[in-house]
Amino acid sequence: MITITGASGKLGRAVAHELSKRVDTAQVILGSRTPENIEDLHMQGFITAVADFDRPETLQGMFRGTHTALIICGHGDNATRTRQHKNAFAAARAAGVSRLLYTSFTNPTASSLFPFALVHEASETLAREMGLRCTFLRNNHYAENLETALTLARRTGVLALPGAHGKVAYIARADVAAATAGALTSDDGRAEAEITGNAALDLFEVAELASQAWGMKVDARDMPAAEYARLLTERDLPGFVVEAQVGIRLAAGAGEYARVTRDAEQLAGRPIDDLLTYLKAFSAAGSAALT
Numbered sequence: 001m002i003t004i005t006g007a008s009g010k011l012g013r014a015v016a017h018e019l020s021k022r023v024d025t026a027q028v029i030l031g032s033r034t035p036e037n038i039e040d041l042h043m044q045g046f047i048t049a050v051a052d053f054d055r056p057e058t059l060q061g062m063f064r065g066t067h068t069a070l071i072i073c074g075h076g077d078n079a080t081r082t083r084q085h086k087n088a089f090a091a092a093r094a095a096g097v098s099r100l101l102y103t104s105f106t107n108p109t110a111s112s113l114f115p116f117a118l119v120h121e122a123s124e125t126l127a128r129e130m131g132l133r134c135t136f137l138r139n140n141h142y143a144e145n146l147e148t149a150l151t152l153a154r155r156t157g158v159l160a161l162p163g164a165h166g167k168v169a170y171i172a173r174a175d176v177a178a179a180t181a182g183a184l185t186s187d188d189g190r191a192e193a194e195i196t197g198n199a200a201l202d203l204f205e206v207a208e209l210a211s212q213a214w215g216m217k218v219d220a221r222d223m224p225a226a227e228y229a230r231l232l233t234e235r236d237l238p239g240f241v242v243e244a245q246v247g248i249r250l251a252a253g254a255g256e257y258a259r260v261t262r263d264a265e266q267l268a269g270r271p272i273d274d275l276l277t278y279l280k281a282f283s284a285a286g287s288a289a290l291t
Helices: 010-019 035-043 056-063 078-094 117-129 143-156 173-185 203-214 225-234 239-253 263-268 275-290
Strands: 002-004 028-032 047-050 068-071 099-105 134-139 158-161 192-195 219-222
Touching: 002 010, 010 028, 010 035, 010 173, 028 035, 028 056, 035 047, 047 056, 056 078, 068 078, 068 173, 078 099, 078 117, 099 117, 099 173, 117 134, 134 173, 143 158, 143 203, 143 275, 158 203, 173 192, 173 263, 192 263, 203 219, 203 275, 225 239
Parallel strands: 002 028, 002 068, 028 047, 068 099, 099 134, 134 192, 158 219
Antiparallel strands: none
16 A cells, blocks of 8 residues: 555645656545645545644554655644654554655755754654655655746746746646656655756756746846845744745855756656746646636
8 A cells, every 4th residue: 555644635635646647646645734725636536634743643553554655744843743653653663564655855965054853854754754755756856836826927037036047947736746656556666756847957047937927027136135034924923934935045145956867757758838838838738818
């Protein structure tokens, strides 16, 4: 059996979709705090179960009989997520899970400018210390992380974010999901995989691609971090989320996410989309929403 936590989230759903192409859905357990939100996946033949990181007894039951488990990183501040992941890892070990995959992030080190790098470093360390056989999927920036800025750029012609000069190997969530499903259904023994796009681009290069994809002039601007923090605060986001969103852009500017590998396409078993393809689809989706 394959078991996935956080299955009602965007990545969890996308991984389930990819797994349905590879294995019998009756061999996959999808866990969520709110399994009623994945009833549609249950109707497709997946087994669904309650899985709450803050209720370890639900995890122990869900993992029973599981060979391979995917722990999708939770939500909350670093202390909350580290505690929750510890619960999940301990439950997987107690249930005898043979192999565990965890959705980490590129450059999960204390030296990173991205505050959430700490939870990924801590979680990777915890999993190793528990003696679990792990594969850490170190996902780079989702292309979808640009969506708010891209939406504004389509209206104004300006793509503005901090860290604009840093190169990032953006990858679409669908490709991350395909690589994750490939990792779940094959075991090449790797302890970690760097899940990246096929090119590292700075924001000025992204703007050039947007100009090409959308048939309009788009310029990039390196937004001051303080301005970005103010905009995020105006959206009533929690303070730790604002700090993280500013930090991830500063980390991008510092070149933390510039590494490119072929791990994603190797695990997915197919080519992955480039950012131009994503930007064309983004434009088409936006135009459809207006009709």
